[in-house]
Amino acid sequence: MSTTATVTAPGKWWSGGKSPFNVEYGKLMMWYFLMSDAFTFGAFLIAYGTTRFASNGWPDPNKVFQSYPGMPEGSSAPLVFVSIMTFILIISSVTMVLAVQAGQEMKKKKVVINLILTIIGGLAFLGCQAWEWTHLHHEGAWWGSNPFLNADGTQSSTNFTNFFFTITGFHGFHVFSGVIINIIMLIMTLNNVFEKRGHYLMIEKAGLYWHFVDLVWVFVFTCFYLI
């Protein structure tokens, strides 16, 4: 039996003794975890969708989300604040890409700078979310209570606030844990852990998680603010 076939032959990737996707196990696990987590969010959003579809009416997001900190009385700015939040989160994904890229080039200083920027972005997003939740809470919205009327002026059930706080809260928890992970990555970078290892693979995995959380927000944002 010939065993001298070149390693690059595509069939050989699966013949054992190496990773078929050319990744180490940690990254493989991260991908599968993200698939799993996608099912968690998928279940939430489908539950939200079916409930909303089965409801007689739903509040108009342009009326609910029309405020921002320090807004003059009587004016309204529909979806402006959440757009800023979304922009911040997407920018933090860009800085994360830069951190990962710097890691691949073994440029420690650039990794540190971009990680710090990503952490700031994440914290800024969480801060915005905290403000928005507080604001809604002051208006009387919370789990189990919904002060907003349906778009057609009829009385609304609590489904809107129930799903809004649960799903954005669950996403916010993901952002929070992403920030914690990034802070750990930052500390490890500063302590030269990755320099000693000779690679920044862990930052790539943290990056995958961070991009995933970003991507989920795009769906959450679409479902709650745009539709």
Added chain:
Amino acid sequence: MSTEAVLQAPSATHHEAHGDHHHEHHHHETFITKYVFSQDHKMIAKQFLITGMVWAVLGGLMSVLFRLQLGYPDAHFSWLQDILGKFWVEDGRITPQAYYALVTTHGTVLVFFVLTAGLSGTFANFLIPLQVGARDMASPFMNMLSYWFFFIASLVMLSSMFVETGPFSGGWTAYPPLSALGTASPGSKTGMDLWLVAMALFVVSSLLGGLNYIATVLNMRTKGMSMTRMPLTIWALFFTAVLGVLSFPVLFSGFILLIFDRNFGTSFYLSDIYINGVGALPNEGGSAILYQHLFWFLGHPEVYIILLPAMGMVSEILSTNARKPIFGYIAMIGSMFAIAILAFLVWAHHMFVTGLNPFLGSIFVLLTLLIAVPSAIKVFNWLTTLWRGNIRFTPAMLFAIGFVSLFISGGLTGIWLGNSALDIHLHDTYFVIAHFHIVMGVASMFGMFAGIYHWYPKMYGRYLNNTLGYIHFWITMIGAYLIFWPMHYEGLAGMPRRYYDYSIWESFKQFAELNRFISTVAMIVFMTQLLFLFNFFYSIFKGRKVTTLNPWNSNTLEWTTPIRPGHGNWVGEIPEVHRWAYDYGKDGREFIPQTEAVGADESHH
């Protein structure tokens, strides 16, 4: 023990078993790192197994208790009250509340703690690294965490037995509103909170384990172990892990919404409810059906999470002990793949009569009946593997054959239940109980027993006692049919499940004798499992020692490790694989291990 005398073929590699110990890479191991917080996949497997066995005994005992009520609804067992206390037994009878708590906990524990954690937790951990040729799991640390999350989940679930209002008692599926409203029943209070916490921890455990199994199978195969050379056990455990990783998160989402409904005034699952003594509840706008969708999106794949590992081990054990290659290896993989896909597309057949749109139901009927195709392929492949085989009737082989028998008997009734029109009559009757206990419960239990008997020599370096094994098999096999076969008739007569006392129903009085018979057999079968437990624990210390590397003359890699492999499994290099795992009876040779290079003039299989 006659079979084993036949099996003790002189082994050329015998001396290697002892010679190489001092080369072994020795970590300094304390009792804690070796037996408690071990990161060795073999020890973690044993931890899963023994914890699962503890749960199997508790869960089995629960079924004995509620069978006592069903078989002897008028009897008074005052001695039971002395043992169990007033919550469980009053005036010598199991209380209705306790009865529901028992059936609920029996279901939860057997489905999740025994047949998920105890089955795939044990054998995925034990067999994946050994059979793909890896020193350990991809992440031994996460693997250890997986067990300890399961352990904590077990403690929490166990503690729910001892709270004042009793454990959760609304059925293992935990449908709202019983699960969502603390005022609905005593068991819906603290018991349900503990149930939810335990199950959430269990999901974490299952996720950590599953990610590890997937990564190990994909990334850690030894040189030459291509995917299509893997034993079917590994394929089955791989599909099981993928199913778990993709379905448990949906259950988790469902639980989070349930937690909010219970504690934070939401009404995801609640609408227009009136409770006696409480009045109309403010909850409106939600739907209990939503929970059922989320639950069964896990719940149905869960059935295959339970069944697939058993199928994989049975394939391996049948082929090894029939001394024949498995029939239709690729078809076996293909049918497992088909089952894994279909598992996600049939969940609503559990909901035919809960308000599902009948037109939607017809699609789920079609998809459900499609599962019969891969299932039948597997059954025929097993039968053709046995056909004209040189069968060695070891206890493991008997249990594997028993699995096939049960899978056929229980699978055929699945075709009845999969029809939404028939389901109107059969839904929530004893017919359903009979169906899923035979096809999923007892069958997977048989797969688990087959696995334990077969791999016990690798686990402990000793044999289980064969005579006890044969007694265990025959009583369990006959008993399983005697318990569950009559339930089909009860179900066809319309006898609903989960009732506390059938003797007060004119239509079901006729089954009093039959129920007593079923209960008696159930108790005998339970006692027989204690015999197995004795065999298991006695043999760890006193069983006959394994003296040859490959006691079953098997092809797979785990039998190339030392008799008692250390952490790291192989002394020296991990062997390279040159062929698939099923070269039995080829070119006049009884078996050719996977490690043997393909000869120049060897025939193709």
